[in-house]
Amino acid sequence: MNRNNLISLSKSIGNNLDLTQGAGGNTSVKDGKVMWVKASGYCLQDAGVKNIFVPVNYPGILRRLEKGQDNPVEPEIIKENHGETLRPSIETTLHALMPHRYVIHVHSVNVLAKAVVRKGEEVFHKLLNGIKWSWIPYARPGVPLTKEVQRATQLDPDVLVLANHGLVLGGDTAEEAENLLNDIERRLNCFRRETPAISMQEINSLTEGTEYKPSKYDLVHSLAFDQVALEIVGKGSLYPDHVVFLGPGPMPTMKTYEAQDYLSLSFGNTSQYHQAIIVVGYGVIIHKSLSEGAEVMLHCLINTLLRIQSHDDLRYLTKEEEAELMGWDAEKYRKKIQQ
Ligand SMILES: [Zn+2]
Incomplete structure (x- = not known):
């Protein structure tokens, strides 16, 4: 029972x-x-x-x-x-x-x-x-x-x-x-900001023929349009699951032409590619190898950030805290972050 x-x-x-x-x-x-x-x-x-x-x-x-x-x-x-x-x-x-x-x-x-x-x-x-x-x-x-x-x-x-x-x-x-x-x-329960709907046609044409695809969650694309969210992801991470699933440090944010250049690169067998990229004013694209578990963490991230106000004084995880979540020592962290 x-x-x-x-x-x-x-x-x-x-x-x-x-x-x-x-x-x-x-x-x-x-x-x-x-x-x-x-x-x-x-x-x-x-x-x-x-x-x-x-x-x-x-x-x-x-x-x-x-x-x-x-x-x-x-x-x-x-x-x-x-x-x-x-x-x-x-x-x-x-x-x-x-x-x-x-x-x-x-x-x-x-x-x-x-x-x-x-x-x-x-x-x-x-x-x-x-x-x-x-x-x-x-x-x-x-x-x-x-x-x-x-x-x-x-x-x-x-x-x-x-x-x-x-x-x-x-x-x-x-x-x-x-x-x-x-x-x-x-x-x-707090108010969640709304953002404009994205153009799937534009974002699809950006990733066509590349190793990337648009996130399947409509909400995730809001990351590319919300100023408060963009500022926060540019600074660092706020809670453990973000670091464990999406990696430490700021998330990569690009303008459209930067994303086009980046997507034209070939990464061969290396694993040194971004898992997810925010293309400002466009949407969020993810590497095709990104797990379902990690993509749903992007949903959690934007679902949280749209409830945070611009005047909120946030406590980011420190570099040491991020490193211990990844099971890394300080030196490995420094190298990873620089990649
Ligand atoms: Zn927990």
Whole structure:
């Protein structure tokens, strides 16, 4: 029963691009000592269609966290009888630390648009009045974020706002958790700027016969028309999934003639091409090898940026933070960025 509730909850969240994008976001339910948590790399929208949940012994995870172990999840995976075992999400520890039966973690664009602001904590303080919540300063997903959350959950919050990342919340029933999520979304819902429709004919003629194609999402093309968004992507990245899927640093932005020149180049077997290019006033083109998971991150990016105002003081991820997300040391980062 609990797992059926988890499946329907996961599907409804997973089908909403304002809440989760691709394999981002995760859910869990605790049943006795077992916690079922979404597997790494799987999409919430596939709940019920595929097996996307992994059972773990969560009191065991909590004991290992108390002892300060760096790998508290892997030894606590409960092996199932039939064949391969999925790998639990890197965010499993957040689910274990929340005491609620149902826990939801989403990269909501309404949350992101405010959680990337320097004074985000003050903004949420006003908007989440009456809810038991905690602000979690930015930390890399994995051990550093777990440590921050471990500190915060001692105050027993129902909601965690992860700076430059997203939202975690819990409820004792699936309905309670979903109602809380809907309530927060209503409180945070912000206006999304509109941009002019693009000319598909023009953008198609630009990429015809090249290794690039226009993004399939209409919204993604808004990146090429919105001044605030263009300025932000020219400066850097704001949250982990952007860096992991689309790479660190500013996104390449070109004028039409620059894009024409660039597209006429042959890259042979090298992997040193741009994954996505913003052609100002035209649209967004992506390399044909770009994964579905990365393209949906472009959707998340513009869906967030169109909700940010020009006067918002944003906290970008630092070069060091980007490097640690890529698993790079500082030197490798410097070289990559210069390519
Ligand atoms: Zn996350």
